[in-house]
Amino acid sequence: MTSLEFDIAHLLAGSMVLVSLLLLYQDRMYALLNVFALHAVVLAVSVAWQAHIHDAHHLYVTAAIALLFKGIALPVALHHIVRRLGIHRSIETVVGVAPTMLLGVALVALSVVVMLPVTTDATSIAQEDLAFALSIVLLGMLMMVTRRNAVSQVVGFMSLENGLVLAATGAHGMPLVVEISVAFSILIACIVIGIFLFRIRERFDTVDLAALDMSRGEQP
Template structure:
């Protein structure tokens, strides 16, 4: 049973890393949002599996929250924002896809080496591997935020980063349910604020491209 649990936990956590690479590779905005929804679904499955093997029933609620909020509500809200704003469907990047993917592979290798080295004395092997995968998801989310120009794609990168934090907390013997609920509501409130913010940017500058905003700031100076 332990080997079986180990393999499934690895499969789900590794799938999150793979989907993070898929998000970095996407050059269409709607495809990026759909891929993020897939990552949220995989996250909910990974957390639910951790709940099963740890016997931590409160993690089932965390998995349900991740599925409902990040797998359904947030992607639906972002789809509506993109349609309302009339944002260009192509994802604009700072660098090309190939350098970004190579940087991502380097970050994953660094995450695995670092976490396995730091957790050598840990008794729970599943937690060790999950922490390595979780750090990979976090760093890939940060990479997406750095290499994307539009505000919407940077929001997706931030929420992908937060998915990695949830995976890490679930793998490290779970998290208090009240923390997960507060995080879910914080994400929901952040989505409302971000939506209003993006509409205001669109009205003022006729663009949500951060490079255009930097150019405007330079002209003001």
């Protein structure tokens, strides 16, 4: 692997972390879905580049799955759900955007500090990819915790799954059948979640989790 190939792989993985932070920053539903689509596109390019530098042709199929399903199909489906539910307004958060962003940066630093020492036997590119992947997973979990809207929590979960795919490709790839099953599982989950959200909307006229707690007589 040349230094240029390494630098490009490093840039793409780092770009995924940056886009994960942009997901945390979004306060509008449509903008959130658009940034998630960008997240999936960057993942697809990163996986394709890994396929090129490692001559792992099966990863090209993984990249195509990431692009078609996560970068196009799922965002379009979620846009449709958002339009049908009429929830394209601002996203309510548990804490403010600024504290969330600071915590996100801290999680990125923690991932690097924790992961690099425990992967000393791996190649340099695998070390950094795993550190970046852990950052993306933690940022996805943070998004799920700090967002009250169910759709934004679904986006957080899917961004977390993108981090797992990056980790698998950085560790010399995963069996293609596993990635296909994961992609279809996420797609099916979104269909089920969409139906579930429609039912919630019909019953309670909201998908805000705090409002749903109040409807049950609980404090948010």
